[in-house]
Amino acid sequence: MLDVDHFKGYNDMFGHQVGDTCLKSLATAMVTSCLRSVDLIARYGGEEFAAILPGTTADGALTVARRIGAEIAALKLPHPGNNGVGHVSVSLGAATVVPDRTLEVKDLIAAADRALYAAKAAGRNCAMHVEQLEEGQRLNPVSAV
Incomplete structure (x- = not known):
């Protein structure tokens, strides 16, 4: 999961048309970052x-x-409204699982969303990963991206 940091402020400052252009540019950068044809x-x-x-390890997802x-x-x-960064940045939350019949897609999405909010709480402009453990989940911080 990826969220554009302080995007409401960006839209307020530059307007929704410029915001839409920004999102298109970010989407292109994201697609360019995924090197495999199976990535979406x-x-x-x-x-x-x-x-x-698909088929990506935690290390691969963080890469x-x-x-x-x-x-x-x-x-x-x-x-300018991005808290001292000065340019558009993103917060990312990753979750990886080995599929089995007891897991539901919504659980993976919820785990990635929790990691995303942890990245935001850590100051934004970074990525966090949720590692699935039997006793619960542990968030693994990753340096600023």
Whole structure:
């Protein structure tokens, strides 16, 4: 899961048409960051996107997350309201599971969403991963992207 940091402020400052252009640029950067033909980027709602990376390990998901963050940072889209970053940035939450018959898609989405909110709570412009454990879940921080 990916959320554009402080996007409401971006839209308020530049207008919705520029905001839409920004989202298109970010989507292109995300697609470029996914190197396999089976990977999928989808708009999840508003300024949120999802990356579906079948057969990807936690390390692989975090590698893609870092690549996405770097591609978006390289765009250098100005965003003065982004808390000192000065350009558009994103927060990312990753969750990985080995599928089995007891898991539901909604559980994976909820885990990725929790990781996304942990990335936001950690200051944004970073990625977090949820590691599935029998006793619960542990969030693994990743350096700023």
